[in-house]
């Protein structure tokens with residue numbers, strides 16, 4: 001889809017963007033230091049139990065598998081319950097690539113709950129991909145004062161040394177560990193995909209985990225794909241006020257001082273090169289600043305080979321729609 005915006009940086013009356021960083025390692029270090037925090041090493045998938053399997057669901061479009069996984073961390077185990085859809089015919093002899101996506105409100109909601117429109121499983125199967133999901137709250141609660149601890153309490157580091165977005169990103173990598181053990185899934189060609197706050201997590205996961213061949217950000221906005229230095233929508237003051245647990249506490253000192261931030265999000269997108277990244281925006285999603293997302297893509301593009309970075313903006317609001325999936329998968333398959 002053709003981006004409707006013709007704008008490029010520099011923008012009149014807006015500051016220059018910081019230059020692209022030399023490589024992925026530098027991007028990880030800078031963004032860990034300033035925004036997301038440092039993800040500690042560790043977290044090993046031990047037990048993976050298939051707890052249920054139904055073949056031929058969705059009128060034969062998919063086989064549905066439920067797994068219970070145990071991830072061994074330095075201070076205890078994290079347990080994850082994953083839901084996987086496989087195209088029929090996917091097997092150890094004929095494995096398919098996987099899209100790893102966290103969900104907001106439970107695995108079952110992706111099938112027939114209020115979130116089901118965000119999960120066009122049959123179409124994704126027809127495109128030749130498996131989908132593996134887990135409830136993001138099982139990895140780390142989305143609460144500044146959680147009643148139950150998450151994975152950040154299972155490491156020896158200070159829990160505040162990495163934010164909840166980084167914890168969810170860590171969880172995406174553990175989901176890929178799980179996917180790699182499921183017969184019928186080929187971990188090569190894996191896609192990390194996320195919507196909104198989980199789009200921020202997908203970008204941070206894709207950057208750090210080179211097994212993700214393609215990273216897809218959908219409406220990820222502030223601290224996701226959109227530029228801090230392009231005003232519009234959510235800013236640092238708003239995001240750190242409402243979601244102090246998402247990032248390192250020191251990030252809040254840049255509230256109202258976007259221009260002093262040492263980084264900007266085009267650098268994060270560029271850090272994914274030479275792997276590939278796709279940014280999806282929605283015209284009416286002003287809070288995520290679709291133009292700021294587009295400008296970040298344009299500013300990151302010099303880091304990529306042809307077709308290494310892609311973008312679309314569709315009509316409508318803040319949501320993950322079938323159209324977003326299919327355009328992203330078409331990009332991945334090019």
Ligand code: GTR
Nearest residue numbers: 195196197198221222234239
């Ligand atoms: C909003 C938040 C955004 C975005 C969104 C979402 O409230 O301000 O950064 O993450 O939530 O996750 O739906």
